[in-house]
Amino acid sequence: MTGYLIRRVGQAVLVIFMVTVIVFLLVRLLPGGPAEAILGRRATAAEKAAFNRLNGYNRPLLEQYVHYIGQLLRGNLGYSYKLSQSVTSLLGEALPKTILLVGLSTLLAALLAVPLGILQAVRRNRLIDYIFTGAAFIFYAMPSFWLGLVLIELFAINLGWLPSEAPQGSLSQVLAHPEGLVLPVATLALVTIAQFSRYMRSSMLEQLSQDYVRTARARGVPEWRVVMRHTLRNALVPVVTLLGLSLPWVLGGALVVESVFNFPGTGLLFWTAAQNQDYPVMLGLVLVAAVGTVVGSLLADLMYAALDPRVRYT
């Protein structure tokens, strides 16, 4: 296990290094370079030169990169000239709310998708399986912004049960109005359930076709016991890994949901930054999201290795 741990952590560090290189190069690829991107197209040549000198953009690339890494290690993700605030403080404000949104909806999705996948696998190719498979396909194929707006139309406009907009302000203010969280969480959860229940179904089906299941049935073990005791644990292992790996996908979904419900998280921050061409904010968020993804998949892999000894030796 130690050898695997060292190799896997080393790989994660290497990927994070690649991410920093990619993000670093993205700024330099901007048309007109970082000076024009940040100061705007109307900035004079002298202003740009002064800006480049001030921020060290006139130095050799390698030197800039070392400086960039040094700043990152000190927790400096850049400065938003459009919002006159450091990216770190913007992130500190928005990130807890996105974690709340993503955490709640992923938890809800997992709690519903696992039993749903089991049900579909046990009743495969029956009516109930077809119904949920059809629903999963439709929710997967439905643009998530439209799903959010349909829920708003139904529950906020027609029925008037829930607010159409997410609560504003800090994390505690958001938590003080939980009814505003229902629709955003439900939208993100529905899309995620569509995905996870498919994973769970095929993972259960694969386990149910294994020899040990046939042996258990031959020994006269009741079917519910075969499913709940023998196969469920084995079927959950790959699904847990997939949960860890789906973080970038869920974050993308959160961005759309946040823009539909005006939910003040990182997704809305990123979207606003994209509209204002606020590159420091975008690059800071890309970096944080990518590092979060790498750490997420590292944890998922380590959990996989802890649960399934075969992984460690390959």
Next chain:
Amino acid sequence: MAVLPSNGPAELPTDSGEGVTASRQLWRLVLDVFLQNRLATLGLAMIVFMVLFCFVGPLVYHTDQLHTSLQLSLIRPDASHLLGTDDTGRDMLGRLMLGGRTSLEVGLAAAVIATCFGALWGALAGFSGGVVDSVMMRIVDGLLAIPSLFLLLFLGSLTSSLAALVLVVALISWLAPARLVRGETLSLRGLDYVQAVTVMGGGRWRSILRHIIPNTIGTIVVNVTFQIADAILIVATLSYLGLGVRPPAADWGSMLSNGVTYTADGYWWLVYPPGVAIILTVVAFNFVGDALRDGLSARLHAR
């Protein structure tokens, strides 16, 4: 082990031989899948319908999509406008055909570009092995770690033309095929007939293009199918976020995101036609992709 066959060079795999056999097997497989799987047939029928609707439809159903008219705006569906008109007086059915053309073209172009590039990247990495492989695949891992929608918005904020949109979508979509094809290349690399090419002095690209790629064509085709569906959804989402297809051009996504601004006003005919068209098309491509993948893995198990 790369041992030359005992019955002489005449039996050595020729350049065209393997590729042709592989693709012939593929077509037989594809035919089998569609004959056996009803969902795949349904999916294919839906795709054919959509293509005819979008590309042949405008030839039969003539509408004026160039001029706007406020007098004709927001007419309910009736005999003269089967799906009503939009907020600038354009016929919705005609616009649905026109928008679908953009959606399908952008989806197909992005998927094909992404899969071709990804397949070559993966094959080169897997075939080269060693440091080249490690570096190439760490680049893929690094890009995969960045949520693709974030990268899309960043790149999308730089440009606005349709061709650039295709490239941007392709740029975030080549990673999955690169990983899949690399995995298959690793197992193909050690096979005798591929090693024989190297033994006979064939170059790296000859092996990759003539022998590796044709044998991964199944994976590649399945991947293109899913990528088209994903690309259509991505472009629709980008339209909603304000970075997709810009007027006067339209795709289903931009029609849908335009329509939903009238959600509270009850103009349902602006919302449901493009929305349902997106769902049907994406589901159809997923049906076909699922069936092809299952057929392919059945073939691999049978090997």
